[in-house]
Amino acid sequence: MVLFFSYLLYFILFIALPIVFLITYRHKSSNPNLPPGRMGWPIIGETLEFALACQGGNPERFLNDRMNKYSPQVFKTSLLEANMAVMCGASGNKFLFSNEDKLVVSWWQRSMKKILCFPSVFNETLTRDNFRPPTFLPEFLKPEALQHYIVTMDSMASEHIELNWSPNREVLVFPLARKYSFALAFRLFMSIADPEYVEMICHHFQILNEGFLSVPIDIPGTTFNRALKASKFIHNELLEVIRKRKMELEQKGDSATRDLLSHMLLASDENCNVKSEMEISTQVICLLFATHHTTSSVITFILKYLAEFPDVYSKVLKEQMEIAESKGPEGFLKWDDIQKMKYTWNVANETMRLTPPVQGTFREAITDFTYAGFTIPKGWKMHWNVNTTHRDPKYFPDPEKFNPSRFEGKGPQPFTFVPFGGGPRMCPGREYARAQVLAFIHNVVTRFKWEKVDPCEKVAYNPSPIPSKGFPIRLQPLQNGFI
Helix, strand or coil: CHHHHHHHHHHHHHHCCHHHHHHHHHCCCCCCCCCCECCCECCCECHHHHHHHHHCCCHHHHHHHHHHHCCCCEEEEEECCEEEEEECHHHHHHHHHHCECCCEEECCCHHHHHHHCCHHHHHCCCCHHHHCCCCCHHHHHCHHHHCCCHHHHHHHHHHHHHHHCCCCCEEEHHHHHHHHHHHHHHHHHHCCCCHHHHHHHHHHHHHHHHCCCCCCCCCCCCHHHHHHHHHHHHHHHHHHHHHHHHHHHHHHHHHCCCCHHHHHHHCECCCCCECCHHHHHHHHHHHHHHHHCHHHHHHHHHHHHHHHCHHHHHHHHHHHHHHHHHHCCCCCCCHHHHHHCHHHHHHHHHHHHHCCCCCEEEEEECCCEEECCEEECCCCEEEEEHHHCCCCCCCCCCCCCCCHHHHCCCCCCCCCCCCCCCHHHCCCCHHHHHHHHHHHHHHHHCCEEEEECCCCCCEEECCCEEECCCCEEEEEECECCEC
16 A cells, blocks of 8 residues: 555645646646546546555556546546556557657656666656667577577576475465566676575665655655665666676676676667666666566466466476476476477466556657547657456457467467567567566476465555565475376
């Protein structure tokens, strides 16, 4: 309820200003052809309602209520202190994904940027390029490059489980999955393997994440203030790492460590300019933020659904044991093994359909344009959300049913299943996430069967789905694929 009470405080602070109310509600739009909808309260708009739906584990409720009342194609609202058009359905997804840098550009709320950016970078004139992934990132994360990381993913998953899972009868899945995901990112992106150092950064990242969607009140004790302090700490630590690597590259040249951080330091633009240490720190923190909750969330909820559906678990176990037997007890997974995990990946996709790790993102109109017969003015913000399609029976019959077979053959219609976005801004790390998730699931399923400790555990979204108790499970070790 932190997000709810933060916005409640924000509301109380400003409702005492009647002039704001008068200005907001006496103002008549100069454009009568805006999408239907309501803007909510002054300043905070409908953010409280949206926050409550997320905290209650039903973010789709906010969307469905308005799609049913106003329009299934697009409706207006006010979220995060911005006038916003919510684009709905497959056609809305296709429109936004296809018009990136033509009609719309990526948008981040100012407080979000303040949390992620190095302070000096934030104080400079920010362009959307500050938040674009490095241009070479797709090359670094494409399948040809990922083939070299599979052994590391597999070996780290195995070590993690032997150390943190095998000695225990009960474990908390979500924090352990997050610990593994973060350690893997540090190893592959920056060649850092010190577990105590990674755990320290992970702790501060958790504080940062909790403040990402909080109300931007920067006074001691607020969630936002704690997030800013955590961000500053992480940036200072990353600067030390960056400077040490720069020195290594200067001294050792071609024999220096080659990973994503080295590529960032050596990359230059068309004018031969390299990014500053602060800019690189900002890009690294954005990449770590993207991996912090997403893959750990997918892993957690795959295990949740496997505990709930024994028939699905049996099929996954069969597939994974066949792969385990083919590589032998001392062997490691290879890229070809990842490609064989077709049913397991269908289970992962169905998990992301019902419990998406990312709800959606935001865009900003860079010109006036018309969509579905309505005008979207320049400067308005737009939001696309996975829940406008993922649970729509038009695209997914019997949408509340967990059914991995939906993804067999050609799978869902285009622009209906969008956990990684789409178009030019599709997540460049989708193949990395797939390999990481499958390598981890392989190591868990071939060692254990499990059951949920609390069948009624609640889930909240902030912004990723988070089980309220960390998803505790009771482990039953396997011997040769049997309990």
